[in-house]
Amino acid sequence: MSFFPMPDYKFKEILQVTPQFLKEEGIGCLLLDLDNTISPYGTSGPTERVLKWVQNMKDGGITLFIVSNSRSSRPAIFANAMGIEYIDRAKKPLTDGVERAIMRTGATKEGTALAGDQIFTDVLASKRAGIRSILVEPIKLSNPFFVARYIIELPFRRERKRRDD
Ligand SMILES: [Mg+2]
Known part of the structure; x- marks a missing residue:
């Protein structure tokens, strides 16, 4: 069961995750x-809005x-603008990138979560790495491939919702 890609937490958007909740x-x-x-x-x-959220997280000790x-160069650009570190080409759902990130932060697996919008990359990588997962809704389903993938994920998303109710 531990490899079943069930998120531990669900939020509509990443900006709803607070330092208080994480703590x-x-x-x-x-x-x-x-x-x-x-x-x-x-x-x-x-x-x-994202930069404000980042500052609030940092102020909260996260x-x-x-x-x-x-x-692409986007992870580097975003990480630089947000004043945080990054790993690109992480190959989620493989765990190597996640494991390297945890090592670089010096955090424990118990104290780490991964937030992402995809069940079969982000949530699955979290499960396999033994950390908790936060699933968010994709910000923008901008092309048919994303829509198709989202539809495939729907039963998993609903299952989480039912358990929360
Ligand atoms: Mg994503």
């Missing part, structure tokens, strides 16, 4: 997917770290 759950390190979690594909940098599958 109550014993999470001091939050690994972040980039595309469709922090920002839609194709954008050139974080919004003001370590943030981008773990992205992207092969």
